Amino acid sequence: xxxxxxxxxxxxxxxxxxxxxxxxxxxxxxxxxxxxxxxxxxxxxxxxxxxxxxxxxxxxxxxxxxxxxxxxxxxxxxxxxxxxxxxxxxxxxxxxxxxxxxxxxxxxxxxxxxxxxxxxxxxxxxxxxxxxxxxxxxxxxxxxxxxxxxxxxxxxxxxxxxxxxxxxxxxxxxxxxxxxxxxxxxxxxxxxxxxxxxxxxxxxxxxxxxxxxxxxxxxxxxxxxxxxxxxxxxxxxxxxxxxxxxxxxxxxxxxxxxxxxxxxxxxxxxxxxxxxxxxxxxxxxxxxxxxxxxxxxxxxxxxxxxxxxxxxxxxxxxxxxxxxxxxxxxxxxxxxxxxxxxxxxxxxxxxxxxxxxxxxxxxxxxxx
Numbered sequence: 001x002x003x004x005x006x007x008x009x010x011x012x013x014x015x016x017x018x019x020x021x022x023x024x025x026x027x028x029x030x031x032x033x034x035x036x037x038x039x040x041x042x043x044x045x046x047x048x049x050x051x052x053x054x055x056x057x058x059x060x061x062x063x064x065x066x067x068x069x070x071x072x073x074x075x076x077x078x079x080x081x082x083x084x085x086x087x088x089x090x091x092x093x094x095x096x097x098x099x100x101x102x103x104x105x106x107x108x109x110x111x112x113x114x115x116x117x118x119x120x121x122x123x124x125x126x127x128x129x130x131x132x133x134x135x136x137x138x139x140x141x142x143x144x145x146x147x148x149x150x151x152x153x154x155x156x157x158x159x160x161x162x163x164x165x166x167x168x169x170x171x172x173x174x175x176x177x178x179x180x181x182x183x184x185x186x187x188x189x190x191x192x193x194x195x196x197x198x199x200x201x202x203x204x205x206x207x208x209x210x211x212x213x214x215x216x217x218x219x220x221x222x223x224x225x226x227x228x229x230x231x232x233x234x235x236x237x238x239x240x241x242x243x244x245x246x247x248x249x250x251x252x253x254x255x256x257x258x259x260x261x262x263x264x265x266x267x268x269x270x271x272x273x274x275x276x277x278x279x280x281x282x283x284x285x286x287x288x289x290x291x292x293x294x295x296x297x298x299x300x301x302x303x304x305x306x307x308x309x310x311x312x313x314x315x316x317x318x319x320x321x322x323x324x325x326x327x328x329x330x331x332x333x334x335x336x337x338x339x340x341x342x343x344x345x346x347x348x349x350x351x352x353x354x355x356x357x358x359x360x361x362x363x364x365x366x367x368x
Contacts, residue, residue: 023086039115040099059098061217094136096189119297138304148315200226203242
């Protein structure tokens with residue numbers, strides 16, 4: 001009796017990105033291709049130049065705002081599209097608005113490419129932790145492709161309600177002394193997550209011009225963000241002394257930031273878990289707030305898929321692959337370009353850590 005041929009891998013590496021041979025399409029390609037399935041609209045996963053795009057419907061607004069006039073097909077979460085015999089569906093990833101895991105079914109196999117994702121802790125509520133987007137849903141599969149941006153045991157997020165309580169206390173204390181609170185967080189995803197978690201009753205909320213267009217896309221998708229305004233819209237300049245100002249990290253020490261006078265500044269990122277990160281950032285406060293899964297979250301997500309095979313795409317690949325093999329799973333990694341242009345946690349530029357402190361990935365492949 002002849003041995004049946006082995007299953008064809010449903011996703012392989014190519015110079016353009018992660019490729020599905022039977023479906024003849026790419027997932028989050030980093031070079032222009034004919035057909036691209038996009039997990040989410042962060043810059044390292046959604047790039048200009050491809051002929052046709054497929055993405056989850058909730059992310060249409062942010063994707064168009066970032067890529068412009070593209071040929072875009074959208075699908076509801078869970079909706080199945082048959083493409084050359086490959087059954088393709090998108091499932092919530094809990095990372096940012098419209099973020100999705102890509103499920104592929106073909107030839108008796110099911111593969112899931114997760115992109116970037118966020119999973120709440122065992123004692124936390126997923127909707128409470130990231131109310132700005134649809135929470136992560138595990139998808140059973142034969143092979144799971146996972147990120148590992150924070151794939152080290154040191155990364156363990158506190159309940160996010162505690163982080164938001166700390167942010168609110170910092171903002172309130174500053175407002176009581178007549179200082180603006182400048183909170184640095186990435187324009188897409190992090191800024192909106194902050195907005196959903198803070199107490200808007202403390203004072204006015206001012207956002208940078210890079211943040212407001214994305215706020216509009218979130219509101220258009222039904223996310224009830226609190227009221228925000230641009231500094232050019234503020235008529236009572238004295239109110240800025242009680243304001244929370246949300247802006248991308250690039251504005252730190254800029255002319256724009258100096259318009260708020262003697263403001264207290266802070267940075268919201270998963271990298272704030274690292275000892276010395278706040279000092280290197282030269283900010284008053286650091287808040288550990290990430291849109292990526294921490295070490296226990298990665299483990300929970302992988303276990304929930306039931307996949308006997310796992311491929312790690314970016315972050316601390318070697319550590320994650322070693323842990324997976326210790327669990328008896330077949331594990332390997334894909335070399336990707338995710339993270340290089342990301343505007344989330346995965347691309348946070350950091351200087352060399354102090355001795356004994358783990359480096360952020362040298363070539364991080366994903367955002368938080």
